[in-house]
Amino acid sequence: MNETSTLWQKTKHFFHLFIPVFITQISLFAMSFFDTTMSGHASSADLAGVAIGSSLWIPISTGLTGILLSVTPIVSQLNGAQKHKEVAPFVMQALYLSVAVAAVVILTVLFAVPFVLDNMRLEPKVHDIAHRFLMMLCFGFVPMFAYNVMRCFIDALGKTRVTMLITLLSLPVNISLNYLLIFGKFGMPRLGGVGAGIASAVTYWFIFLVAVYIVHTRQPFSSYRIFERLYAVSLPVWKDLLRLGVPIGFAIFFETSIFSAVTLLMSRFDTVTIAAHQTALNFASMLYMTPLSLSTAMTIAVGFEVGAGRYRDAKHYSWLGIGIALAFAAVYSVVIFVFDEAVVSIYTTDPAVQTLARQFLVFAILFQASDAIATPVQGALRGYKDVNAALIMTLIAYWLLGLPVGHVLATYTDWAAKGYWIGLISGLAFGALFLLLRLIHVQRMQQRKPLSS
Known part of the structure; x- marks a missing residue:
């Protein structure tokens, strides 16, 4: 990243960060998108099964990837402070931690998932x-x-186009394998x-190996000599990573898990309802890649400026990102309203699923403004390394306010499954x-000039 002085320079530089991140997120999401849509064209049971599995996964x-997102603000601030020699040992420790995290997740899936599925009222084939x-x-x-660590390192240096290219390379691999294995x-x-x-x-193996090759052989990444030596495991560094990463991870977990919880709660409805819900939610999740990408770009930009001690510039990047997110939200709302029939036809040919999914999409319009504020703001707060408050706020908004509202409406009113969507909207707004x-509050505490400047 480079220092900027004018709003035009900041806007141009911000889009330079954002656009590759956006393409990367869309490409990563496309894996889930093609999993869902191609499974849906296999059968409604396959669509529902992948929906339930994805909702657990x-x-x-x-959430756990969010823990590793602590790499981005830390490396970004080290880069802004010109402390380049501290980057390699830190990234290696993050890679060690990523393997430990993966081991925990594998054990959790092996032992906990069968119990969870057995206690859900699923049709045997869907189960x-x-x-x-x-x-x-x-x-x-x-x-x-491990790839997420490599990606955070690459992005933190402002080279977001590299991760974009890696992910674009992986997309045809995923689609081809889906075609071969889903349809035989x-x-x-x-x-x-x-x-x-x-x-x-x-x-996942493909993108990780490509990322390792690039970081090891291509400038400017190779100059950091990430793989030059094997460092001993450093628990103090793990502690620093977790101190910042755990609140980030849990804040993301509370936000994403509310959607998964709703999908799991909908298991009491029939397969058509589950499939329709997943169709609408999957499309809304694709649109969510825009504020999510803006959030990543804001973490990089704000973190770099905070590391260099330029708090006023950090503020400008924060509000610039929120403004861009709101503009995208307005466009997406129109797209959902006008093209709802075309959207659901991408996912399924089942008339019953299509009809119900179009009704769910109306509620997805109301997600847009809240996502355009909440997600980029979290990215800015990570750039400031202010993460604990977001953890508490997301817990309260999504789980103590949004989910109970949805459950009451779905259980005790005629809204039925749609009541859960109203609960989601409420939680996102809070x-x-x-x-x-x-x-x-953070900006007023840290900036050199008043917020109104």
């Missing part, structure tokens, strides 16, 4: 697909978490939704308000 993966989908994903956990093409077994799990695991107030 996504909050775990995003079987969800279980085997998750078992296949286990083979990709180690490279997935070219002599491969027809595995349905289970094949999607195998395809994702293989793709979260956006709480986090925005926190950012204003």
